[in-house]
Amino acid sequence: AAHVYGLIGTLWALMQFVFSPLIGALSDRFGRRPVVLLSNFGLGLDYILMALAPNLAWLFVGRALSGITSASISTAHAYIADVTPAEGRAAKFGLLGVAFGLGFVLGPAIGGVLGTEDPRLPFWVAAGLSLANACYGFFVLPESLPPERRASFAWTRANPFGSLVLLRAHAHLLGMASILFLQNLAHVALPAAFVLYTAHRYGWDEGTTGITLAAVGICSMIVQGGLVRPAVRRFGERRALIAGLLAGAVGFAIYGLAPTAVLFWMGLPVMALWGLAAPALQSLMTRRVAATEQGRLQGANASLMGIGAMIGPTLFTKTFAFFIAGAAPFALPGAPFLLASSLLLAGAALALRHAR
Template sequence: MDSASNTATSRNNAAFAFIFVTVMLDMLAFGIIIPVLPHLIVQLIGGSIARAAVWTSAFGTLYMLMQFVCSPVQGTLSDRFGRRSVILISSFGLGVDFIVMAITPVLWLLFLGRGVSGMCAASFSTANAYIADIVPKEKRAAAFGALGAAFGIGFIVGPALGGFLGHFSIRLPFWVAACLSLLNFCYGFFVLPESLPPERRTKRFDWSHANPFGALVLLRRYPQVFAFAAVYFLMNLAQFSLNSTYVLYTDYRYGWGPQAVGYTLAFVGLCSGLVQAVLVRQLMPKLGESKLIMIGLPLCVAGYMFFGLSSTAWLFLLGIPFLCLGGLAGPPAQALMTQQVDPHEQGRLQGALTSLASLAGIFGPALFANLFALFISDHAPAHLPGISFVLAALLLVVAAFIANYAIRHMHPHHATSHADGGAAALAAELSPLAGTVAHEPLPTDQSESSP
């Protein structure tokens, strides 16, 4: 019995390591093309930067729109046919798509390729469902924190590598991204086991569950899940204040150039990674999911207020640790949602959550960028360059009230911390990954969200 248990644990650790590498490589491939995609667009349209800015924003919207549409489809497919095949097909599709983008001579094909990238990148929801399959409930917050580290590694390293490769050829980063995705496919084909046994799969594929709005109906069937999903959406929406205004705001208010922006974003990534990869694991067995959420959200509010109201750069920098400590709230909120959904619906849950994040990505950049433009213009009702960050803070205040309500009405089993120290145990089991520092990116595709 002990031998069988050890074998199962070993298989699960290997599977988790693959999912970690999958997410990291996919984010690395995504991040590599960030510095060069706008320049390739300029090249394909004949050198007009103004037109390129319009097209770049359209590329970003298309990417998030395709994630919004396709995430629940992939989640439902994974509930019906298993996680492994969906993840592998997505990795292979990304690899082929990057090759097409690397060789395309026309803008419309590059635009189409970006849409396909959004479709394939929707597999992140399936990766989260895979984790929910193989990790016990009491250990999931730490596991999702580790996945946040994988996001961060890819995002921090990717743009730097892409900028370096772009000096040699503007299309070289696309080829490297293709190689990473195809290597990931090969690795998974030979290593990744299936996490969802046939007896736990749904009996048929239901299109009412696969469309993005139908998938959101699932959230309403579970009242606490619906409340935490609202918190998740508000957190993602607030994050787009960074994506859409960080570069322009710091240039306008503090005179920062690309180098200063790059250094501060690296600092954000490092601090966020320490929170996700270390603090979440250390604090989970001591405080539990509920307390971590209610600690993280106010800290995040403080960070955004520092960003929005600081008149000097050094005060702005003081907000970074507060903002990153706000990352304590994300993994436990996600873990609580997985604990309250049936095992055969984990794929639908993660697809619905990814759709919510994508929906925030469709509307968030326009909301915050236009507010920033309005409040620095001659027609501003008040001169408040940091209005986007102030609004983000207010959104998280609302999120904190919703989270508090959901926690107070939760089943007692989920409202308390787990006495068995599950998160610490997971950290020990996954010790090769424990030193990893990074986070799900705060500013995602800067080139796509900035004019």
Template sequence: MTSPASGGPSATARKASFGFIFALALMNSVSFGIMIPVLPNLIKEFTGGDTAAASEWNLVFASTWGLLQFVCGPILGLMSDRFGRRPVLLISLFGLAVDFVFMALAPGLWWLYLGRILNGMTAASFSTANAYLADVTAPDQRAKVFGWMGSAFSFGFIFGPFIGGQLGEIDLRLPFVAAAGLTFVNWLYGLFVLPESLAPERRTKAFDWKKANPVGSLVLLRSRPGLLRLASVGFLFQLAHVVLPTIFVLYMGYRYDWGLAVLGWTFLATGVSGVVVQVFLVGPIVKRFGEKTAVILGAAAGCVGFAWYAWAPTGALYLLAVPVFAFTSLMMPGLQGLMTRKVEPSEQGQLQGANQALMGLSSIFGPVIFGEAFAWSIRHEGFHLPGLAIYLAAAMMGLALLLILGAARPPPREPGA
């Protein structure tokens, strides 16, 4: 459906498409969130209750997933530019559903590892969803829409870990069964309901393997003024946030002796705070101050929030940092809005593929940095600083803040818009 005046999607089509993709992202994030408080404890069960060993195995899982993302993310991104967003979303959701089945049935660590390999090869749901939204949203509205997409992830962060924590108290495998079922329903939703966003005439004419590799995809980031700096800010954000799935469940259990139920309530509070920022503050802040200011505020909040989490000697003081950390949710919507303005409509998938490759790199190095830092800090009595890994994440957010402060003002509109 097109508007006669513009030749692009009409307002009705844009709203309908956003509704479809938001619902898909919401279901996907809930199913992913269900496993957050449970998977580290399942790994810990397989390692005989050794927290440090569980942290190191978590490192192996996450790094393997990141390596496969680095290799396969650009391929999936370019596929979405050539064949459309919908087929790639369906591939990604199917891979995630199979991964959850492996987790539910795994008799040992190697089954879990095999599931992570499959998921790492196919995971592109959020990056492709971002390309989808860039297709159907005007450039000056993208930061607001990306904020809403971030809220879908936060809703998943609210309900997923809470559900996972409660089900995990019954049986550690039950949350994965629920996640597999929800993801399969999501796949059916995408198969029968989700429309395609990228019209044939706006797709790339051929699949270029030179661009479908990590190095080739990253060349795009150097081909536009300022894009590489923005991508570097995004990489530091992603790298710092790898600390959350890598050690936080183990960290809070070790430092505050929190069980699954308390962890579920903590993730609930964190998710609600993030949703408030994404739904009610991203749009007004971007409209009033611009996308770059939103990124600056988000980076500053991440730096302060992580440092507070690392320092907090009690659980109550830890929770006081949750509203501060919530403003980190301003960062990625503003950053995505800035980056999508710098590429052509037919390159949005390639851009998101490059971002996916950077996310893969962060998933390779992040678990090594944070997992080893956490394991080392709790094993060595002479330097007993459990929050060391989180202090490192705070430093990364501080570096991202310095980079965005030095970025030039963005152009008023994207090429070819």
């Protein structure tokens, strides 16, 4: 089961990597609204497919379609860049992070309750929510990208490798994209190793783990929803980015070295301050490209995140397995979190040079 779950997750990330630049380029050409609406409608149909799936192969097909349609997340970021002045984007990106965080906190809890009644019921509910979202957007969501600001479409740009040309074409943008990759790779340590680590080191059961993960999400939402705006206003995006990365590095170090659960929990508010980094970084990157390139930029960013989602689970679980095995030179079950901490430190070093 764990092997199948890993394959499904990798397939989803692969679809994100491949299709995010395409969807970003399409949104630059045809506008954000049709891309968002079609993606939500497609996601609803995908959940219906998974609810009706007669065998495991159809679940793989459904997850692939989910990865494709979920690539429109990049379009949501581009929409914010379209309608928000540069100085206010970090706060808006923070609010978008709150929305995603709320979904990550409530989604598994609701899905778990519904799944006890019928394992297919969560898919039906998700389908209904996605289709309702598409209908809401059809009647309410305005277009954010006027025709005069749209770009032509070219297949040479609408692919993961072509999107790298954009990142290399602007000063410091490739460096900031590297920061984005490092911090998203570090983030994979949480879903990949959190349950394994806390069960091994502290003997936590599912209930304790679930409560702690919910607390992580709530703390992160508080930071992204309430602290990003004042922090950026007072210190600027560059300093907020560096402070967030350093806080995340310290938080991961606390997680990896804490000998008791109490000390582990003390790391939660420190780790939450990492939430300053992503909105500040997104805002800095959007300043570097023209209005006609915001979709391509967000597509390229989503592709980099897809790479991290593909390699991260194996990287962190293998690291954990190695350092708890008898053949390891020394026992270090927190090694995945310490590795994530080092990735964020590397990101902070890059930010000192490239975050301008």
